Amino acid sequence: MKVLLIGLNAKYIHSSLALYSIQAACQAAGQPVETLEYTINQDLLHILADIAGHRPAVAGIACYIWNREMVLNLAAALKKVLPDISIVLGGPEASGDAAAILRNQPAVDFVVQGEGETSFPELLATLAQGRTGRDVGGVAVRRDDGVALNGGVRVVDNLDDLPFAYREDMMPGLANRIIYYESSRGCPFDCSYCVSSLTRGVRHRSVAKVKEELRFLMAQGVKQVKFVDRTFNVLPDHYREIWRFLAAADTETNFHFEIVADLLTPAEVEWLAQVSPGRFQFEIGVQSLCEPTLKAIGRNNTWDRLRDNVRKLQRAGNIHLHLDLIIGLPEEDLESFRDSFNAVYSLQPAMLQLGFLKLLPGTRIRRDAAQHGYIWLDHTPYEILANHQLPYPAVRRLKLLEEVFNQTYNSGRFSRVLAFLVKFRANGNAFDFYQTLTDWWEREGLVGRAHSPEGVLSRLLEYSEQSSPEQKLRIGELLKFETLLDEAGALKGEKLDWNKTRWERQKADLWRNEEKLCRYVPDYRFSNWRDVKRNFPLEVFCFNLPQWLDHGEWPESGPTALLFDRRRAAWHCLDRQDFLVEDES
Numbered sequence: 372m373k374v375l376l377i378g379l380n381a382k383y384i385h386s387s388l389a390l391y392s393i394q395a396a397c398q399a400a401g402q403p404v405e406t407l408e409y410t411i412n413q414d415l416l417h418i419l420a421d422i423a424g425h426r427p428a429v430a431g432i433a434c435y436i437w438n439r440e441m442v443l444n445l446a447a448a449l450k451k452v453l454p455d456i457s458i459v460l461g462g463p464e465a466s467g468d469a470a471a472i473l474r475n476q477p478a479v480d481f482v483v484q485g486e487g488e489t490s491f492p493e494l495l496a497t498l499a500q501g502r503t504g505r506d507v508g509g510v511a512v513r514r515d516d517g518v519a520l521n522g523g524v525r526v527v528d529n530l531d532d533l534p535f536a537y538r539e540d541m542m543p544g545l546a547n548r549i550i551y552y553e554s555s556r557g558c559p560f561d562c563s564y565c566v567s568s569l570t571r572g573v574r575h576r577s578v579a580k581v582k583e584e585l586r587f588l589m590a591q592g593v594k595q596v597k598f599v600d601r602t603f604n605v606l607p608d609h610y611r612e613i614w615r616f617l618a619a620a621d622t623e624t625n626f627h628f629e630i631v632a633d634l635l636t637p638a639e640v641e642w643l644a645q646v647s648p649g650r651f652q653f654e655i656g657v658q659s660l661c662e663p664t665l666k667a668i669g670r671n672n673t674w675d676r677l678r679d680n681v682r683k684l685q686r687a688g689n690i691h692l693h694l695d696l697i698i699g700l701p702e703e704d705l706e707s708f709r710d711s712f713n714a715v716y717s718l719q720p721a722m723l724q725l726g727f728l729k730l731l732p733g734t735r736i737r738r739d740a741a742q743h744g745y746i747w748l749d750h751t752p753y754e755i756l757a758n759h760q761l762p763y764p765a766v767r768r769l770k771l772l773e774e775v776f777n778q779t780y781n782s783g784r785f786s787r788v789l790a791f792l793v794k795f796r797a798n799g800n801a802f803d804f805y806q807t808l809t810d811w812w813e814r815e816g817l818v819g820r821a822h823s824p825e826g827v828l829s830r831l832l833e834y835s836e837q838s839s840p841e842q843k844l845r846i847g848e849l850l851k852f853e854t855l856l857d858e859a860g861a862l863k864g865e866k867l868d869w870n871k872t873r874w875e876r877q878k879a880d881l882w883r884n885e886e887k888l889c890r891y892v893p894d895y896r897f898s899n900w901r902d903v904k905r906n907f908p909l910e911v912f913c914f915n916l917p918q919w920l921d922h923g924e925w926p927e928s929g930p931t932a933l934l935f936d937r938r939r940a941a942w943h944c945l946d947r948q949d950f951l952v953e954d955e956s
Contacts, residue, residue: 467733
């Protein structure tokens, strides 16, 4: 019996831990299965032809919010070209809506509810024996009298019973992709909008197992391991030992964790501040600071502790911090969301994700939708359109703000110029500034379009046209600074006012002087003019930029020469004895 496990990933760089884990469980049960992965950007007919060419008797397809429509279309098409195939859906999007899928999608034969490592092999065993598979626990089926859920959501009690999802022969095919890993399942919290609230409690894989499996991934040279634990730092004896193990490892692998920052103790924050740069990155769900909202969704934030912990980690600068807010939660209107936004923005995380509430099937907030006046999309992603506090025009405006915010702040390329604009164009009110920028973006016909980094730079320069001549000059100088610190080289600054050939002789003399430049860049060596100019650009700015960057005070004057090390996104203010800025006139 030929069995395929099929994943339609959002992007090629993603991989499907669920498929690998179920494949390992099936193989441990003596049932060989194959996995096939595609992306939602591929042509459906191409995917169909590829799957049909394998002639499977059973196809298990992972169903998520981002691929549901394509999965259902694929299932219907597979049933047409392979009428005898048994189609099994799994994953959170199918699990939470099993009855509706079986009622409305005749091509789907079974829906695995919850964790499939036990249910799916049991289903395969019954099908191999010629039985109908209608009585497998945790597998919803269609019957003459309706739909039978067979016990509903099923979980694996002991995660150590699960075989490791990755094998050495798989790793070449996963090169340069994100490797997902889990050391626990479940969540201790009960947020009304989250599918994790559908199961209670947290189960952990033993630390010894986790270390053994992470050793394997590090030995394979994996670039990033992304933990999918819903809240990693729940059990101190678990997460502390894993963090210590990874911090001490001789590896270049980066590890991503979702954490609750206000659970961190002062000693943990102090220890984390010493971890090698780039070893860890944290995603921190703040969601809201509005107390009535937090009460309505069953969530608690200790904001003072969260804020202080994030600030300390920000000062250390060794851990990439990604913070989240959700737009459209109950009881949060535009004013209270502005307060949440400004408070989180003031922490200046590497990324501030603005997500819109999604009323996911099976969640408590969807059951209580009428109470809060929710209007939402009937299809994926089930995103809200309005509620009692936010009418549709407000939601639409915030949607546009999210687009502009992602292309400016979340690009990570314009933090200094945006800080200047927030301070001097909006008196420090970040939300008001981004609203004003969004209004301008819309008037200029820029919304709904993809903009390259260089395009965004040009837009910010155009936006500065409505500033005073002095502010416009300062914005241009800051954009030059951002360009010279852009490691990826995506910013060219073609519309900016560069020195070009000014001070050309002084620059050439300094670039040749290894002894002098080594005082700023210890490993500096003169190689050739092309590499030197690319990696160590030298620019004279009209103002004393370090005074603004270090102290938030804009000097009236003071031309300053800065040397950049683009390999490290670093800069150095040159002493006037090393580079005298003269009046060329």
